[in-house]
Amino acid sequence: MAKKRTDDEEPANPRRLAEMLRVGPGFDLATVETSATPGFLAGRAAGETALAAGAQTLFGLQERLFAAGFTGAGNDRLLLVIQGMDTSGKGGIVRHVVGSVDPQGVRHTAFKAPTAQELAHDFLWRVRPRVPGPGLIGVFDRSHYEDVLIVRVHDLVPRAEWEQRYDAINAFEAELAGQGTTMVKVMLHISPAEQLRRLEKRLYRPDKYWKYATSDLDEHAFWDGYQEAYQAALTRCSTSSAPWYVVPADKKWYARWAVQSLLIGALAQVDPQWPAAGFDVDRERARLAALLATRTR
Template sequence: MGDATKRNNGGKVSGKAIDKALDKAEQGLAKLDAVHGSDSTASAGERLGQAAKSSALLSSVWSEAPAERLRFGAGWRLDDAIGGTTPGFHGDKADGERFIAISADQIARYQRLLYACGLKGSRRRVLIVLQGMDASGKGSLVRHVFRQGDPMGIHYHGFAAPTAEERAHDFLWRVERELPKPGWIAVFDRSHYEDVVMPRVWGTLPEEEWRPRYERIADFEQALADDGCAIIKIFLAVSREEQRRHFLGRLNDPTKHWKFAMSDLDARDRWDDYMAAWREVFERTSTDAAPWYVVPADNRWYSRAVVSELLRTTIAGMGLDWPGFDADVDVDEVRRRLG
């Protein structure tokens, strides 16, 4: 399991404590299965209560919540987040993967609740923005976090260089077309932030054109939040050495040759420029409505666990209730007609 004991903020978290917390989380999940069983008489409120307890048990695995530990703030340094550290989580890879499996089950349940509420008029929805250098693990993260999710209710979109049609419109035009509908979760692999970072690094637009976009983006995201959209912005902070390892792996694996382009090396050569650009992005656009979380990504199991925790607790914290029957549903009549 790695080190038997690791230290965080003056306290100690043992490997056995991680196992015990995960055991309790699984027990909570079993109770959740019970109250959702076909023969259960539990009310909607009781079912939501058990879901909340189960989620809280899982969150207890963290010595410090990712929403607090990894949020960009004053005095923060990008270099501190890059590498193989796992802030707030003191288990090993096996513990992390066990956490992800349990959390994925709970996310799937909360996703169904979110979707049901959206069908019945709720404006609540979620936008996840994933950014990071090449080979930071954005695509694989989505597969792991949503391994038990329902495709009906999840929208994934990857943003590449703008097309001619997209360049003919305002830079937010293509983003607005991909936003989540009520009840849905949308995942952006890259996003509107490319329209600030790329012009800055490569000089493709004059500064007087791209710099005002910071304020435009902040206003855009505030309006989304005001309309019921929770925004989770993730920067996967991979190290140069870890990126190098993944690039070489792609060269050696014929099933991954398609992932590699010479432009990946061009971006790597401008690493410091990219880091400076992203630092300013965080400073200008990390807000209460749409904070940035900078996640160490050399250990991919850790970054997946972080995003899973952030997503699950975000939906759990919305205070959603299971919608009831439509006004025209007569339960006694339904039972009579079904015999």
């Protein structure tokens, strides 16, 4: 007799998963288990199968979002913000989750250390031009949150200045939400030991050397400071219109499935529709039939 499956063994649906991962009142980052797989207890193989199936669902939702934006019928757009410590798998989310949708509809930005020109402006100056337009999925690999993370940890600006940024971010994101942007902000959460194991891999594979920098280990020493800065950003900037989700990410397959599922849930809530014809369908069919008769005669 087959083992009876319990409810807990069924993957959570996107809405339920969002509730499980969402940063709400009383959230404490230190209590989140980085190697857990909440909402998906069936293991890696099943997770990879679910990811492949979800890719179709996400592709279909994105196509409708894009179509609505393209014709002007819809004003919705989606912004995925990906944050996490070095090696937490941000690039893998781009490749394995974002990579399954139509590149035409994706606007990807990897934010690096700001240039001299960018530093001469307000911290949101370089971010605003990169927000997605109607129908598009914007992807921020790192984001304006670095301005309250690395900046806070290393005191790159005075405390009085970074302290103001939480409110500035909330105002900015509320503005985006008001324009029709659905935000999905994810922090990929790994343990310090897992980070070291991933850095180790990069040091023993010549095809991974390019991903390694000596500053990675220097930064590792600031782990606790980063966790504190994340705790502040997550709790101060998780709003109803722009919630934060903390995704346990020691298991890459889980993090990918979870982020995909959050995106599917967000787009399902937007529920973009195929635009109605902006022309007289019967008339165009008749015009076309007449031409086709000539061309294929």
